[in-house]
Amino acid sequence: MTIVAIILIVIIGITASDREKITSIENLIGSIITPIQKIFYNSSESVVGTVKSIGSITQLKNENSSLKEENAKLKEQVRNYEDIIxxxxxxxxxxILKEKTKYNLVETQIIGKDPENWFDRFVIDKGSKDGIKKGDAVIQGIEVDxxxxxxxLVGRVVEVGDNWAKVIAIIDEGSNxxxxxxxxxxxxxxKGDFEGNISGYLFDxxxxxxxxxxxxxxxxxGIFIKGLYIGEISxxxxxxxxxxVNIEVKSAVNFNKLQNVFVIIGK
Incomplete structure (x- = not known):
């Protein structure tokens, strides 16, 4: 590498002055050096290009990582908004129900569901310490017309603990x-059936x-308080x-989306 550099310097010195022709020695040296110079030039350009490529890849990876993180945050925000909606x-x-109702209500959250009756029976997070007792009606605020x-009407309490209670829904086959x-x-x-439907009959x-x-x-x-809204004939x-006269009934409650319910306590 050093020898090549010296030869190039000599050539530059020799050819620095304006001449119409070069000597045969200069021509020979130029013919030998030019391919070597080309190799070194191309090699250096290749190294520079590789370094730039590595830098670009690193930058793209960093940008991709930032975009993934931002996308994850946006998805979480969307989930939160959907949950609120x-x-x-x-x-x-x-x-509205709490303002207009004539009943004493205890608001509860569903904390467990029966694996064999996923939408028919469930457990709430309030119990006897909150005034809930067996037989109490369980309801939800429903918009009518x-x-x-x-x-x-959602169902009724069938078991009670200090801070929990088990509810059987009106779509359960054991509910009449x-x-x-x-x-x-x-x-x-x-009454309900094992498929979560409600059917029955009229006396007249x-x-x-x-x-x-x-x-x-x-x-x-005496199982339920008079006047609770059930649903409509389908x-x-x-x-x-x-x-x-046989009828099928569509409940006013969407049991697939139950999360919170009210229990009517007292008389």
């Missing part, structure tokens, strides 16, 4: 309740009930050979 209706209905909030149709005041019995075979009729608890049998089956 999903709870908006419940929070609004709960606030787009402008009124009613006590929507009597009802009245608001429009006609016809009465009947409904001539009852003039139709799809969309709304139901309230009747209070008969199907009516009248059979001349059957002594009863």
């Amino acid at each position: 999903s709870k908006t209706d419940y929070l609004r209905n709960a606030a 787009g402008n009124t909030i009613e006590e929507g 309740l009597s009802f009245n149709v608001i429009r006609t005041q016809d009465g009947g019995i409904i 075979t001539k009852a003039d009930v139709v799809k969309g009729d709304k139901l309230l608890t009747s209070g008969l049998g 199907e009516v089956t009248k059979n001349s050979d059957d002594l009863l």
Whole structure:
């Protein structure tokens, strides 16, 4: 490398002056040195290019890492916003219900669900220390006809501990309740099934009930307080050979999204 540098300096010195022709020795030396010079030049350019490429890759990795971190934060924010939005209706209905209800309510959170009856039976985080007892009705604030909030029936308390209670929902196959149709005041019995549906019958075979009729608890049998909103009839089956009018009922409560419920305590 040193020898090449010296030769190049000599050539530069010799050719520094303006001449029309170069000597044969200069031409020979130039012919020998030029390929070598080209190799060293290309090598140096390659090294510089490699260094720049490594720098670019490092920069891209850093930028990618920053983008991933920012993306994760944005996704978390979106989840938080979606959670807030999903709870908006419940929070609004709960606030209105607490203002208008005539009952003493204990607000509770669902902390466990029966693995065999995932939406039918669940555990809440309040118990006898909060005034809850076996048989108490469990409700949720439900919007009816787009402008009124009613006590929507969820189920009833079947077991109570000091700071917990177990609830059986009205869609459970072990749940039975009597009802009245608001429009006609016809009465009947409904119950849940193992698929989470609600069906039943009316006592009067001539009852003039139709799809969309709304139901309230009747209070008969003392299982539930009278006047709690159940839901509406989704199907009516009248059979001349059957002594009863059979109905299917759509609950006002969305059991798939239950998180918080109220328990009616006291008389």
